[in-house]
Amino acid sequence: MATEAQAISGDWGGGTLPYRVGHRKLGMWLFIMSDSLTFSALLIGYAYVRASNVWPTPFKFYPSIIFSSVMTLVLLSSSLTMVMAVSASSRKERSKARKWILATAVLGATFIVLHMIEWRHLISEGLSPFQLPAEWAEKWPGSTPLFGATFFGITGMHMLHVATGCIYLLVVAGRVNKLKHEDVEISGLYWHFVDLVWMFVFPMIYLLSIDMTK
Amino acid sequence: MSSHATDTEEHFAGSNRLFLSVWGWLLLLTGFEVFLGYMQLPVVYMLVILMGASIVKAALIVAYFMHLRFERLNLVLTIIPALVIAICLMLLVFFPDSFRARNMRYQGPAQPSAESH
Numbered sequence: 001m002a003t004e005a006q007a008i009s010g011d012w013g014g015g016t017l018p019y020r021v022g023h024r025k026l027g028m029w030l031f032i033m034s035d036s037l038t039f040s041a042l043l044i045g046y047a048y049v050r051a052s053n054v055w056p057t058p059f060k061f062y063p064s065i066i067f068s069s070v071m072t073l074v075l076l077s078s079s080l081t082m083v084m085a086v087s088a089s090s091r092k093e094r095s096k097a098r099k100w101i102l103a104t105a106v107l108g109a110t111f112i113v114l115h116m117i118e119w120r121h122l123i124s125e126g127l128s129p130f131q132l133p134a135e136w137a138e139k140w141p142g143s144t145p146l147f148g149a150t151f152f153g154i155t156g157m158h159m160l161h162v163a164t165g166c167i168y169l170l171v172v173a174g175r176v177n178k179l180k181h182e183d184v185e186i187s188g189l190y191w192h193f194v195d196l197v198w199m200f201v202f203p204m205i206y207l208l209s210i211d212m213t214k
Numbered sequence: 215m216s217s218h219a220t221d222t223e224e225h226f227a228g229s230n231r232l233f234l235s236v237w238g239w240l241l242l243l244t245g246f247e248v249f250l251g252y253m254q255l256p257v258v259y260m261l262v263i264l265m266g267a268s269i270v271k272a273a274l275i276v277a278y279f280m281h282l283r284f285e286r287l288n289l290v291l292t293i294i295p296a297l298v299i300a301i302c303l304m305l306l307v308f309f310p311d312s313f314r315a316r317n318m319r320y321q322g323p324a325q326p327s328a329e330s331h
Contacts (some may be wrong), residue, residue, distance in 0.1 A: 006312070008288065019289040040301045044308050052315030063228050065248065072244050080237045087233070090226035142320030148276070179262070179291055192279045199271045201220075203264040207251035 021182075028186045031191045035161075039088045039197050042157065046150045053144035056136045067118040070204040071111050072198065075162075077108035079195040082169075082188045089184040094176050097184060101173040105192060108166040115159055122151075129153070139213070151205060156200055161194045169196055227284040236278045243267050 011018045019026055036038030059065055126133030127146045137143060172179065172187045247267050250260065277283040282290055 007250075008286075019292070020286050021289060031319060033293055037300055038295055040304060044301075044304050048308055048312055048315065051312040052318050054320045067252070068243055069244070069248055073241065076237060076240050076244065079240075079275065079279050080233060083228075083233045084230065085282075087228070087230065112278045142322065144320075164235055175283075181226075189280055192275050195279075196272050199268050199275070200265075203247050203251075203268055207247055207264060208257070210251050211255065 004150050024185050025182055025189070028189050032189065035193065036197075039154075039157070039200070042074065042154050045201060046154060046204065049144070049146050049150060052145060054140060054142045055145055055209070056132060056140040056143040058136050058139075058147075059206055059209050062120050064118060065206060065210060067114055067121075068202055071114045071118075072202050074111045074114065075109050075195050075198050078111070079192050081107060082191045086181075086185050086188040089176070089181050092181075098173050098176045101169050101176065101184070101187070102208045105166045105169040105173065108162050108169065108191075111162055112159060112166070115155065115162075119152075119155075127151070154201060154205060158194070158197055165191050166193050167191050226281070228278060228281070232278065236274050240271055243271050262312060 008018075009018070010016070021029075050063060059068075081100050081103040085104060087096045088094075088100055089097035125135070127136075128147050129152050130145055132143060132145050136147075168187055168190060170182060176184065248265075250263060251267055253260075282293070294297075
């Protein structure tokens, strides 16, 4: 205990890295903090408009719940492949790390494709950011068109993060021989964060809006 | 943890078995959430249980996949409490007002006499 305390006070004395992480990794953690607040604000705003309006619960088992559950499985698996990439990179197995990173990017792309198909189902039903399908408006009288705005806003924002992450991972995979291990780890932090956000988006947007009517 | 203050590289704690078991737990919790979605529970219970499960999942991801459990405590204390406090502050405004907002919901078509205009 005492030695740990001494080590910490020594590190804060200057000339060393007090968090024992590089400045880039600390920067990514700070970015993740700020992005967490962005998503928190979006989800809390969503909960607020949902509480104050008649809210449609339109998601049927097929396609919406099946698709979103498979998307969750894909994203969780991509986190596993990413952690394998970071683990391989720490052992200096760079080609292995590259393969795992590419697998992660492919799973990320799969998530986007599945999500686009799911969006298309809803758009073809008549959902838009400012309008509900006529059938929904009839089924849930007085329900608010804000459903579309929050749905496309939040899932679109998340999808943008996944797409950015895929590009980021492809760049890291291409440069893995030149990069330090910590750089691979930082890309992993970003990717896991994208996965983490979906762990809140999925239940709040999808699972609380399941259509239980026959 | 280690005595080398500038050593930020290389060591990445955790075995593949650990990561696989975390992944298994995450899948299990997701399965439970989907199952719960089809239970006819009041929305408040649903929300509490779903958010509880999601917070557990988020903690697993942050601790093991994002490796925070193996980082220095001062990094953890820099990141987590500030975030939790900021989110709680947002909820502090949201919760009381959401009860007021519930009463502003559309209550169905107005009475015919009030619809004269």
